[in-house]
Amino acid sequence: QKEVEQNSGPLSVPEGAIASLNCTYSDRVSQSFFWYRQYSGKSPELIMSIYSNGDKEDGRFTAQLNKASQYVSLLIRDSQPSDSATYLCAVAGGSYIPTFGRGTSLIVHP
Amino acid sequence: KAGVTQTPRYLIKTRGQQVTLSCSPISGHRSVSWYQQTPGQGLQFLFEYFSETQRNKGNFPGRFSGRQFSNSRSEMNVSTLELGDSALYLCASLGGERTGELFFGEGSRLTVL
Numbered sequence: 391q392k393e394v395e396q397n398s399g400p401l402s403v404p405e406g407a408i409a410s411l412n413c414t415y416s417d418r419v420s421q422s423f424f425w426y427r428q429y430s431g432k433s434p435e436l437i438m439s440i441y442s443n444g445d446k447e448d449g450r451f452t453a454q455l456n457k458a459s460q461y462v463s464l465l466i467r468d469s470q471p472s473d474s475a476t477y478l479c480a481v482a483g484g485s486y487i488p489t490f491g492r493g494t495s496l497i498v499h500p
Numbered sequence: 501k502a503g504v505t506q507t508p509r510y511l512i513k514t515r516g517q518q519v520t521l522s523c524s525p526i527s528g529h530r531s532v533s534w535y536q537q538t539p540g541q542g543l544q545f546l547f548e549y550f551s552e553t554q555r556n557k558g559n560f561p562g563r564f565s566g567r568q569f570s571n572s573r574s575e576m577n578v579s580t581l582e583l584g585d586s587a588l589y590l591c592a593s594l595g596g597e598r599t600g601e602l603f604f605g606e607g608s609r610l611t612v613l
Binding site for chain 1: 588590
């Protein structure tokens with residue numbers, strides 16, 4: 391049973407701070423890692439994908455992957471109230487069908 | 501480029517009825533996946549269709565079925581509805597097998613009374 395674990399939160403950060411979201415996974419042969427953002431009442435939207443160890447930056451977002459520790463994280467710099475949403479971590483192996491975590495709720499307060 | 505289109509957006513059914521949901525993927529995308537999302541279980545994979553064939557299947561009972569047409573549009577059907585089938589049903593278009601990136605439609609919210 392492939393598992394993807396996330397802290398459900400909520401994670402509350404002040405506007406302008408760095409939000410750090412974490413995810414661990416159980417399947418050692420996982421190859422693809424994703425972060426999706428889901429606003430309340432909306433569908434998930436892909437914001438980051440990462441495939442190799444290290445950091446990947448895209449604007450205010452940085453994804454970090456450590457396959458040895460089976461750990462992937464998402465950093466959001468200069469957090470804005472509009473970043474308030476649920477962030478879903480997804481992990482895929484050879485079948486490319488991702489397993490999703492249950493998500494971390496992020497609240498950015500002014 | 502149009503995104504993933506799902507219909508209907510909202511529907512209410514009663515126990516024992518059946519429901520059919522429709523999904524049109526992004527133009528050129530041939531793989532369509534279906535997910536069920538509930539507050540208790542999160543996002544759960546139902547099945548994936550590629551070139552009119554079911555290629556992968558999750559752990560859902562046989563009441564949940566799907567199909568894909570030659571134009572890549574897909575439908576999923578739930579028969580003999582139960583209260584626990586109330587959920588957001590999401591269709592996703594696969595951006596590429598190398599990337600594994602999914603692009604979701606807005607979902608069909610099903611309420612079973």
